[in-house]
Amino acid sequence: MRTVSNMIAVVTRETRLEGLKQRWGTSNQADFLLGAAVKHEVERRRQVRARRGIAVSETDLCEFADSAIELTDREVYEEEDAQYNESLQQLYRELDLGIPVREVDRSFLANFDFGRCLAVVVIGQDGLVANVAKYAGDLPVIGVNPDPLRYDGVLLPFQVREARAAMQRVMKQQARFEPITLAEVNTITGQRMVAFNDFFVGCRTHASARYTLEADGRRESQSSSGVLISTGAGATGWMSSVFNMAAGISRFTTDSELPRLSLARDERKLMWAVREPFVSRHSSADNIMGILNDGDELVLGSLMPTQGVIFSDGVEDDFLEFNSGNIATFSVSEQQARLVVG
Known part of the structure; x- marks a missing residue:
């Protein structure tokens, strides 16, 4: 049972610049290593030309440097950060509605109690x-774009600037929602995701x-290499x-394009x-793709003694173990995400 809703959760994640600082300790160290990466890439390209007997001009070196800098441009990271x-601070001002606002970093989503929340505001990339929707249950999710140019x-x-009005509509139960279908897995060990x-x-x-597949x-x-x-x-x-892979192979072998499946x-x-x-001798590939309608099941049985996993939405750290003897059943979930759209 959900407890009394008494807060708004604002979900954030680190910027690329913050990631660099965490990885390398300080801004100066990050600058040094990014600069070293540029020099290394310029030298690598120069050596490739030299091995082919191609002369390298000063103009070529400048072009190499410009190309390498695009991959390690500190100014772009600083602008994004x-x-x-700036958008995050403005968002807090917009959400000053007399209700406590709690910031939740992406890394803590799995352990945060969303049952105390009125709604979840997500500020970041799509x-x-x-990442948030699978933990938020039936809470309204308000997606805010902090950087529309990127x-x-x-x-x-x-x-x-629209977040305040969107939250007010949620509070007044006047918001419009788009229901999003979720997938669900249940294992014989009692785990669900x-x-x-x-x-x-x-x-x-x-x-x-290694696994068995039944559909x-x-x-x-x-x-x-796995099942999606x-x-x-x-x-x-x-x-x-x-x-993309199937289309590329089809174009190469038959000069034709394969149709693509899509779902709303x-x-x-x-x-x-x-x-x-x-x-x-021990594996076949007769059943490699399909559609699960509401009520259908895809059943996988692990044949991996160790290292078998199931994870969702690219979050590898939050996984279910899927080792020998475990059986996982995938289906359309009764739970839906509620994305606020108006």
Whole structure:
């Protein structure tokens, strides 16, 4: 049972600049290592030209440096960081509605008690909304775009200046919502997880995953680099890479384009695909893709003694162990995300 709603949760995540500082300790150290990376890349490209007997001019060296700097441009990181923090401070001013506001870093989502919240405001990239939705339950989720010039904002319908009005509509129960279909997995060990975009099932390392797969009454043993189970929201994400690979192979071998499957975000269906299936004496690849309608199940049984995992929405640190003897059932979840759109 949910306790009394008495706060607004604002979910944030570190900027790339903050990530650099955490990795390298100080701004000066980060600057030094970024500069060293540029010099290393320029020298690498010069040596490649030299091995081919191609002369390198000063203009070439400048072009090498410009290209390398694009990958390590500290000014871009600083601009992103400044814009994000400015937007965050403005957001707090917009949400000054007489209700306590609690900031929650992305890394603490799995342990935060959302049952105390009236709503969840997400300020970041689209992927942060996906990370939040599976923990927020049926709470209204308000996606705020902190940097419209950099972020597409597919799941971030509001500018910072619009957050106050959006929250007021939620408080008055006048907000418009888009229901988002979630995927769900349940294991025989009693564990449950939901996904906004997708599930990955496989091995923690780059070793092949071994498992049995059962769908549409067909069951087979497989060995692959993992299985993806995607919602409509995730169909343009990780799952799209499967279609990209298949389309590229089709163009190369037959000079034709394969059609792509798509699902609406509120459609009560999932799609699944096996990544890089391997055929051997012990594994087959007859059943490598399908659609799960509401009420259908995809059942996977682990044949991996160790390192088997299930995680959702790209969050590898929050995973379910999926080792030998464990069986996981994937289906359309009864739980839906409620994305505020107006």
